[in-house]
Amino acid sequence: MAVAGCGTHTARIIDRSGATVSTADVLTEVEWTRLLDDTSTARVVINPDGNCCERLGRVRSWRHKLMVYRDGEFVWGGPIIQAEWSLGQVEIAAADVLAWLDRRVPHQDIEFGDSDLTDIASWLIEDGFAPDDPGHQVEVIAPAGVRGAREYRRDVGQTGDHLRDLAETGLDYTAVGDIIVLLPETHTASVGRLTDADLPDGLVVAEDGTALATRWIVAGDDEGDVLGEAGGADAYYGLLERYLEQTSIPDDASATAAARSKLRSSLPVPVFIDSQQVTISPQAAVSVPKLVPGWCVDVTSATTCRTITQRLKILGVKVTETGGSGNTPGSESVQLQVAATGAETA
Incomplete structure (x- = not known):
C-alpha cells in the first residue's frame, strides 16, 4: 500500500532544446502546486555552489523550464516566468505547461457541431501549440459526456481563456508535467483514503x-x-x-x-475541505505524486461539527519543503484541497 512518506526534492533547469542548463541540488525552499481547471505554479530557492552559479546566471524566462523531482520522481515541470539573483541565492518561479496557452490565440477559424467538450478542448490545445511546441502531450481519460457546438475565430481571444470557458460547462483539465489531462467533471476514480488520523493538526470543512x-x-x-x-x-x-x-x-x-x-456542479451547496496548510501524515494511504486534481480521495472525518464520510474530488495540491541543506533534508508539508459538489453527489 502506498503511503505519503516524507519527500526530499531536487530540481533541474532545462533549455527548450532539452539540454540541461543547470542542476539545483541544494534547495533551501521548494513549493509546487497542482490545480484543477487552471495553471499551477512552482518556486525554488537555490544556493548555488561551484560553477553552478555561472550556469544559473544564464537562466532566462520562457526560454528555460523548471523540472521538480520528489524522491527522484518527476512531479512538476513548466516554463520559468521569473528569476531573481541575490547574494548567495537564486529564486526561480515557474508556471506549468498551460501557461503557454495563455500566450496563444486560435490560429484558424473553426466551427464545431454537436461535439463532446473533450474533442473541442483537444483541438484548442493542439491548435495553440501548433506554430511552436515547447513539448506537450494531451491525455483524454474519458469523454466529458457534455456535448455542444462552439465557434472560434482566428486571433480572437486567448486559448487559455477558451479552455477555462469549456471547464465552466462540463469539462475538467489539469497539467501533470508536460501532460495536459482532460476528463469529465463526473470522474470519481479514487487515489487514496484519508481519516482524522492522517490529518493530525485538523482540517476545515466549509460550505460555499x-x-x-x-x-x-x-x-x-x-x-x-x-x-x-x-x-x-x-x-x-x-x-x-x-x-x-x-x-x-x-x-x-x-x-x-x-x-x-x-x-x-452548483446544487446542492458545494462543500470544501482544506487541510489548513498542515502536513498530511507520512503514514496516510496516499501517494503524493498521484494526488492529481480531477481524481478523488475517500475522506472520513468526525473532528468538526460537520461529519464527512464521502468520496471527494481533488481541487488543488500544494507541496512545500523548507529548511533543507546539502546534508539535511528540510521538513515537507503536503496540503490538499478537496470538494463535494453536485457532480460528485450525483
Missing part, C-alpha cells in the same frame, strides 16, 4: 453558499439570440439564479447543455 444556484441561464451573446436554461425554484433552497455568457456558444441546444452542467 456563494457557489449555489438553483437555475442557470447560459447565453451565447448579450442580445439573447442564443440562450439556454436549466433548473428553477428548489423545494429546499428556493430560487437562486445565475447568468453566464460565452460568445463561443452558437446555438440554444449547446447553451442548454452548458446550463445543465453548471446546475449539476
